[in-house]
Amino acid sequence: MSASLDLPEAPASAEQARAGAVRRTRTRAGVVSLSLVAAVVVLGLVALGTGSLRMTPLEVVDSIRDLGAGYPRYVVLHERLPRILAAAVFGAALGLAGAVFQSLTRNPLGSPDVIGFSTGSYTGALVVITTIGTSASAVAGGALVGGIGTALLVYALAWQGGVAGFRLIIVGIAVTALLASVNTYLLLRAKLEVAVAAATWGAGSLNLLTWGDVVPALVLIGLLLPVVAALSGPLRQLELGDDAARAHGVRVEPVRLALIVTAVGLTAAVTAVAGPIAFVALSAPQVAHRLCRSAGLPLTASALTGAFLLLLADFAAQHWMPQALPVGVVTVVVGGVYLLWLLAHEARRKAA
Amino acid sequence: MTEISPTGEARTSRLAAEAVTLAYDRRVVSTDLTVEIPDGSFTVIIGPNGCGKSTLLRSLVRLLKPSSGQVVLDGRAVSDYRAKEAARLVGLLPQTSQAPDGITVADLVGRGRYPHQGLIRQWSPADKEAVDRAMAATGVADLASRPVDQLSGGQRQRVWVAMALAQETPLLLLDEPTTYLDIAHQIDLLDLLAQLNRAGSTLVAVLHDLNQATRYATHLIVMKDGAIAAEGAPRDVFTPELVHDVFGLPCVVIEDPVSGTPLVVPTSLGHRE
Known part of the structure; x- marks a missing residue:
């Protein structure tokens, strides 16, 4: 078919260097990923055993395998597991969504919580809370519609015969500012007890989650994961620039739209149940990138880092504070420091 | 005219x-x-x-x-x-391309193999040979494990050519x-x-x-x-x-x-x- 080039063989030493380099990178990513899995499991077991009823990780495992007494099993499976599992899976979903968006926009600021989707979800939830009521499913529906609607709005406003990353971020930040003021207005207009409920949700919290709240989100995230996996090859190509990706046979605009929809879906699934949890999507991919020393943002490691970060933040919010706080408060504080560092670092890099 | x-x-x-x-x-x-x-x-x-x-x-x-x-x-x-x-x-060397942060030369050249790969058929010996040939032809084989962002402009352009060549x-x-x-x-x-x-x-x-x-x-x-x-x-x-x-x-x-x-x-x- 193709007149392939008749080129000389690569010298053996260079070839070994190449193979070695690739192997080192892959091995490192593998080791990091396995370590993160171990860390998530250990932290999860510790968290399951922490609270007014204290258990060692082994007792936790026993209680799940129904070797312990009935009461610890109930506490672990019905009171703590929904929350712990939600923290891990939601963290993974946010980390993954962040990696996808930051890759697409080629910018560490191009994260769903920075470009408006979380704020939009909050707007949707607020509209529902102030008009319909505070039932969990209605709020979740409002948040879902708000998040996806905001994504469509940002995409449409940023569209200019294709969507460029930087434009998406600028438009997203503008829309975020706009929606934030809408949110404030809605809160000020609401009755006091409604406003308090809304503000609690708006902080981003995993408190009091039941299986009924968590399962629909877990199912949606479970459905979206294979989609991201299938699109990861084209995503790696998009990192090279649109022209190179097209020349390699990637249908750029459909792929990009599919990736955006999937990542928005991941973010919205989390936000609908737990409220806007800031900064996990922003920071997890960058942390994973530095841990793996990978080319571009590693998807698997970003998800695992997100899981670990949210678990840790939730554990800290619950047990290390003078009084239990919504996890969103912790991620905002930690993430705010990270964002300052990121901006300073980027500014220095641009100046250099 | x-x-x-x-x-x-x-x-x-x-x-x-x-x-x-x-x-x-x-x-x-x-x-x-x-x-x-x-x-x-x-x-x-x-x-x-x-x-x-x-x-x-x-x-x-x-x-x-x-x-x-x-x-x-x-x-x-x-x-x-x-x-x-x-x-x-048909391959292309675009006017402007971006190298992902921290990518090595061999990894970047390997990205040119994308049109030969599918969901099932991932990285193969044929891909590896094509990458090695492309790097040898462009004289960047010795740089294989170097990060692209550390190369000079001339070396970098050779790497991009190598990526286009790897497309075969x-x-x-x-x-x-x-x-x-x-x-x-x-x-x-x-x-x-x-x-x-x-x-x-x-x-x-x-x-x-x-x-x-x-x-x-x-x-x-x-x-x-x-x-x-x-x-x-x-x-x-x-x-x-x-x-x-x-x-x-x-x-x-x-x-x-x-x-x-x-x-x-x-x-x-x-x-x-």
Whole structure:
């Protein structure tokens, strides 16, 4: 078919260097990923055993395998597991969504919580809370519609015969500012007890989650994961620039739209149940990138880092504070420091 | 405007634009343009800024869809191809590309194998061999494990060429490949391309430097205002009249003392008779 080039063989030493380099990178990513899995499991077991009823990780495992007494099993499976599992899976979903968006926009600021989707979800939830009521499913529906609607709005406003990353971020930040003021207005207009409920949700919290709240989100995230996996090859190509990706046979605009929809879906699934949890999507991919020393943002490691970060933040919010706080408060504080560092670092890099 | 037909010999062409109209939104660049890329040629497209040379190149590699007419690849409209299928036949060195943060040379060159891979068929020995061959051909094999962002401009451009070569397409298009290079690296790269051409690749490049174009092209396409002003072997088409007509540059054309190809020497006001 193709007149392939008749080129000389690569010298053996260079070839070994190449193979070695690739192997080192892959091995490192593998080791990091396995370590993160171990860390998530250990932290999860510790968290399951922490609270007014204290258990060692082994007792936790026993209680799940129904070797312990009935009461610890109930506490672990019905009171703590929904929350712990939600923290891990939601963290993974946010980390993954962040990696996808930051890759697409080629910018560490191009994260769903920075470009408006979380704020939009909050707007949707607020509209529902102030008009319909505070039932969990209605709020979740409002948040879902708000998040996806905001994504469509940002995409449409940023569209200019294709969507460029930087434009998406600028438009997203503008829309975020706009929606934030809408949110404030809605809160000020609401009755006091409604406003308090809304503000609690708006902080981003995993408190009091039941299986009924968590399962629909877990199912949606479970459905979206294979989609991201299938699109990861084209995503790696998009990192090279649109022209190179097209020349390699990637249908750029459909792929990009599919990736955006999937990542928005991941973010919205989390936000609908737990409220806007800031900064996990922003920071997890960058942390994973530095841990793996990978080319571009590693998807698997970003998800695992997100899981670990949210678990840790939730554990800290619950047990290390003078009084239990919504996890969103912790991620905002930690993430705010990270964002300052990121901006300073980027500014220095641009100046250099 | 001179219309010069190719010399008589029979010539085949796998890639051609047939009566294409090329436009960005409503700005029409070329109307009813027909171009054939001779097989086995090193075709160079030149012309003043804004003449539509990059636009033509983009249409040949499916980055720009003609608003009328069609680009034909192996007798079939390129729009009928599946994207990856076409990408196994025509490669591109884009004018600008981005290297992902921290990527190594070998990894980046490997990205060029994408059109040969599928969901099931991932990285294979054939991919590895293609990457090794591409790195050897471009002289970057020793840099394989180096991060791309630590390389010099000239090395980096060689890596991008290697990525395009790893795609193993019989046709390779290059959009201003020498633009950001200093002069020694420009010649270096053009020598590399000439070598690839002799090894069997059909190349199409947009170049700025007239003397480099005449020296390296086996087939020259000269464009002005979105149309072909002249095409053929550099020796046959390159005259002072053409340069004056197309570029508005008074000049004499002499023989390049090194390559024997046409050499443009501009006449400036102070030196005109």
